[in-house]
Amino acid sequence: MGINFRQETFRDDFSFRNSPEQIRRFPFPFHEDGYMYSVNIEPHVPGRKNTVFEHLFDVDEHYISEMQDRAMVLAEDPLRCQSLPHMTLAGWDTLELLMTEKAKSYPDLFSLTRDGDKWHWINRPLGIEDRFTFGDTSTLPYGPLEYITRQSQGDFAVLDQRDGNLWMDAGMVTTQADWSLDFDIGMNFFEWHAPVPLAHEMGVFTRALKFLMALQQGQPARRFNWTMTINPRLDTSPENYHKWGVDRTTVTPENVGHKVHLRVEVQMFFRLPRSNALLFPIRCYLLKMEELVTSPKWARRFHRVLRDLPNELAEYKGLVRYRPTTVEWLSKYDDGMPTSPGFGPD
């Protein structure tokens, strides 16, 4: 298989881009020409080849560069990774899940050898090799959650389950769409979702919580979320708002194609076996408008979705300022023809 890992940046000169193959496998989140909230949860089972769902944890051409970006974020702000004291066991659960799945899915890139609690881990793309004792935090250079999520694309929230609720008690969050682990740590499911408009009235969160609390081991689930980002910046955090907020004023008809990105999150849910906690990986994929329109179907559909998006949602997603310019740019790629059902690019 072999992945051609790209050397690129998500800050400063923003050299990030997708190869044509990566564009084809982008997880386009709209199955129809419009968008409204739904509890759009489906089983997270390995899917078709050459999609991001081929394996439970997707590794792609951006892997090495994303991990370098994460290391830079953590160097500036160590609070992006936190774990309350009772969540250490859930950290070991997470480490086990990610190591076993990566080694199984990508044996040429990762290997894990277990002899009782003596584990040997090799990560070839990042040049990491460690022998450690499972369960003994002193044998790793970081806590178990930080150790493995410095080697895994996407953010990870780890939710404790107790008192009929879920609690944001640990996580690694450096590629987020404007939310902060340091702010949310210790909050319950309703508290951290409080800012979301419309969905509360629709009962979305009550139903979602009921579903998540009943999620069983061995039966992971996933859903999509999406927003837009100006420049391919992974770290659009409240902490760094002063660095990226202003980017939203820089969109012009000339630069939409390479400056405006569709940002899709594949959110997954796993029941962790030892801690009974929930692991909530949030994997972010970016796609430039000029990359998106290489699929005529996606171009037509995204034009219609963005044009017809309710104002509350546009405001919450922070795309009010540049929506008209982007819709105008996309309209050139929408000839009004019908689009085929399903997510695929045709």
Add this chain to the structure above:
Amino acid sequence: MKAGSNRIEAVVTDVVVVNELVKRFHFQRADGETLPTFSGGAHIVVEMRDEGRTRLNPYSLMSSPLDTRDYTISVRRDDAGRGGSLFMHNRVEPGQRMVISNPVNLFSLDLRARKHLMIAGGIGITPFLAQTAQLAAGSGNFELHYSFRNDKVAAYADVLHARHGRRVHLYRSDHGENLDLERILSSQPLGTHLYVCGPDGMITWVRDTAAQLGWPAEMVHYEHFAAPQPGKPFDVTLAASGIDIRVGEHESLLEAIEAAGLSPPYLCRGGVCGQCETNVISYDGKFLHNDHWLSEEDRRSGCKIMPCVSRFEGKSLVLER
């Protein structure tokens, strides 16, 4: 939603007589792999194929979560029950193939606790066997109080005492040894969480006493292990599916719905988790609610039933299934 498979093909590797009421069953995976990791307090659902009928009964895992080469459960024989425990006792032998579920934990340890205080009655001891093994391995702080009728039915009292010594306190009610609950609850350090598993009366007693002594409800955890009870047969119309079914004497309503080809969601099959809650469209008769899920208001309104444990007597019952 069905994701992946929740069924594990297993082989019964051993059946051990624990005492005159209890047998222990050991399961390994049929393919020789290790079983899924679990946490103390988890249960599995065992599928019993009994002459054309399928029973799905939940049992707490009692083996150590640190060793998943096999799972063990203990089954107390209930001669007046619907036959699940009798099937396990009389029909299940070493070498037999059975299907079990992935573990589900509805009685997990609160890992924030500075100390875990556990109170068990009778066969309610089983989840604590796994939890104490898990805590002992991680140098967790716990104290277990276990009461039983007499030495003959004191399942695993010796094992627990040998493993954990003075952390285990045993009470034989035929010797007049009674748990001094008020004293125990009054002498705990701050940050202690309380867990209770046993007969309904014991759970109520422990919860009420804890509440009176000022324990916050979120620090008191409990698990009922009530199995569905047999009862008179009754007829039900499943309106959404357009099917009429009859629930047999030794069958639960949930099992009868499943036998008709439907798959309502479930986790505990014991009236606790709320997953199989079903709306009642109309009825003429009397509900026999045996669950711990519905509120008094739900029960009075007559518009909901928990088909895993509850029954009905009367002329007609129409459900939204």
